[in-house]
Amino acid sequence: MDTKREREVIDKAPKQLFIGGEWRDASGGRTLGIEDPSSGETLCKVADGTPEDATAALDAAVEVQGSWGQVAPRERGEILRRAFEILVDRSDELALLMTLEMGKTIAESKAEVTYAAEFFRWFSEEAVRIDGRFATSPNGQGRLLTMKQPVGPCLLITPWNFPLAMGTRKIGPAVAAGCTMVMKPAQQTPLSMLELARVLAEAGLPDGVFNVIMSSSSSSVMGPLIADERARKLSFTGSTEVGRKLMEQAAPNLLRVSMELGGNAPFLVFDDADIESAVQGAMVAKMRNIGESCVAANRFHVHESVADEFTARLGDAMGALKVGRGTDEGVDIGPLIDDVQRQKVAELVDDATGKGAKAVVGGSAVEGAGYFFEPTVLGSVPASADLMTTEIFGPVAPVAAFSDEGEAVRLANNSEFGLVAYVYTRNIDRALRVTEALDVGMVGLNQGMVSNPAAPFGGVKQSGFGREGGYEGIEEYLDTKYVAIAT
Ligand code: SIN
Numbered sequence: 001m002d003t004k005r006e007r008e009v010i011d012k013a014p015k016q017l018f019i020g021g022e023w024r025d026a027s028g029g030r031t032l033g034i035e036d037p038s039s040g041e042t043l044c045k046v047a048d049g050t051p052e053d054a055t056a057a058l059d060a061a062v063e064v065q066g067s068w069g070q071v072a073p074r075e076r077g078e079i080l081r082r083a084f085e086i087l088v089d090r091s092d093e094l095a096l097l098m099t100l101e102m103g104k105t106i107a108e109s110k111a112e113v114t115y116a117a118e119f120f121r122w123f124s125e126e127a128v129r130i131d132g133r134f135a136t137s138p139n140g141q142g143r144l145l146t147m148k149q150p151v152g153p154c155l156l157i158t159p160w161n162f163p164l165a166m167g168t169r170k171i172g173p174a175v176a177a178g179c180t181m182v183m184k185p186a187q188q189t190p191l192s193m194l195e196l197a198r199v200l201a202e203a204g205l206p207d208g209v210f211n212v213i214m215s216s217s218s219s220s221v222m223g224p225l226i227a228d229e230r231a232r233k234l235s236f237t238g239s240t241e242v243g244r245k246l247m248e249q250a251a252p253n254l255l256r257v258s259m260e261l262g263g264n265a266p267f268l269v270f271d272d273a274d275i276e277s278a279v280q281g282a283m284v285a286k287m288r289n290i291g292e293s294c295v296a297a298n299r300f301h302v303h304e305s306v307a308d309e310f311t312a313r314l315g316d317a318m319g320a321l322k323v324g325r326g327t328d329e330g331v332d333i334g335p336l337i338d339d340v341q342r343q344k345v346a347e348l349v350d351d352a353t354g355k356g357a358k359a360v361v362g363g364s365a366v367e368g369a370g371y372f373f374e375p376t377v378l379g380s381v382p383a384s385a386d387l388m389t390t391e392i393f394g395p396v397a398p399v400a401a402f403s404d405e406g407e408a409v410r411l412a413n414n415s416e417f418g419l420v421a422y423v424y425t426r427n428i429d430r431a432l433r434v435t436e437a438l439d440v441g442m443v444g445l446n447q448g449m450v451s452n453p454a455a456p457f458g459g460v461k462q463s464g465f466g467r468e469g470g471y472e473g474i475e476e477y478l479d480t481k482y483v484a485i486a487t
Contacts, residue, residue, distance in 0.1 A: 014194040015046040020060035021207025037103040037335040038325040038370040049213040054221035057211035061153040061180035064208035069178040077127035080120040082203035087117035099326040101189045103334040116165035118453040123172030143485040148478040150178035152232030160186035161292045169468040177477035190214045258466025263419030266412035267297035273424035279313045281448030291395040300399040307401040311379045315360035318375040335371040342371045345394035352385035419459035
């Protein structure tokens with residue numbers, strides 16, 4: 001890859017806080033280093049915001065909430081549509097920036113830019129479909145009018161694994177609904193979000209509607225905002241552990257909350273499945289985003305009659321992947337985000353092999369600079385292995401056998417999480433029985449990917465609540481008001 005081009009893209013990216021339509025340094029003047037996960041080297045520094053900066057961002061959002069909420073839905077939709085087009089036009093440059101700060105391959109980053117842009121296109125079309133109801137009271141005396149109105153200033157917190165798309169699926173519906181926002185991207189990957197702020201401003205989003213604050217201490221900047229009664233909504237994507245803490249902080253202020261949290265997706269392969277198609281689906285469900293996704297298949301439960309064949313074929317496919325810097329030609333799998341994540345993955349693999357699992361392929365960290373880990377398939381994994389109950393967030397596929405449908409469903413549901421499950425079967429009766437019995441918010445039936453801006457993404461149990469995308473996504477940013485009319 002052209003290092004001059006990389007430098008240009010990094011130099012061009014905004015590095016300051018974006019508050020009230022202005023780019024500014026942190027009030028304390030401090031900065032925060034952004035690391036290239038493929039080398040561990042510092043790419044650049046960005047402003048390290050303070051609680052005062054965060055309050056200034058909320059002030060800006062509050063100041064324009066009234067006027068922004070009055071902007072015609074069509075105009076809000078047109079802003080999103082223009083932002084969609086700019087994102088598509090700049091996809092090459094945005095993908096390079098994303099790869100540099102997050103690590104995934106350029107092809108994956110481009111796919112994310114498209115995914116991210118599609119949320120804007122979807123919600124540009126939803127902005128004009130916000131409606132209400134009119135009814136006659138059952139006793140005939142009076143009329144009932146319901147209307148939808150913007151919730152108000154929103155606090156948005158996004159993770160590092162999808163630096164753009166996890167933002168656009170909150171920003172899209174918030175803009176469409178007429179809400180203002182304070183966004184805090186993950187401290188590891190703020191550059192894509194800062195570029196997005198530039199794109200939104202260029203698309204005509206009024207100053208103050210979208211504000212971005214970065215910080216090395218998320219709780220110190222977001223804590224005061226969550227407690228501020230002017231904020232009306234909190235939307236978070238990240239770990240269940242942090243989600244619980246945010247819920248506690250949001251409780252005194254009774255903030256409306258959406259939580260897209262951790263997962264532990266089971267991937268079920270029945271004896272009547274098309275095994276080749278199941279392996280292809282497994283590669284997507286497991287290896288998209290280097291396995292660093294809350295919808296990544298975390299554990300493979302395969303019928304005992306096809307478990308050996310499935311494991312061997314998955315091992316071949318995983319073993320053929322080329323690991324390397326995401327910008328390099330021919331690379332399939334980039335580095336993990338940091339050393340902490342890599343250590344965690346290594347410990348989970350060691351724990352499983354220590355308890356009897358067999359490494360069919362991979363199993364170790366890659367030596368040298370950067371946070372690379374070998375694509376790994378583990379066979380005969382016992383239920384006691386920690387990775388069967390812990391979200392792996394890395395390129396490791398544990399396979400275990402089951403003997404009948406009842407056991408498969410029991411194993412799949414034996415988790416505190418309930419985000420997504422994948423099911424491979426060619427039997428339509430079984431497909432319906434199993435998908436209905438699974439305690440999850442989403443199911444991939446004979447496919448390894450559920451993510452789609454036109455569909456409601458979200459989980460049950462400890463995977464959180466609220467839906468992002470689909471018709472449901474905008475409801476998270478709207479309040480219902482009812483008017484009782486005398487006749
Ligand atoms: C996530 O990992 O949090 C979301 C992944 C997706 O939208 O596909």
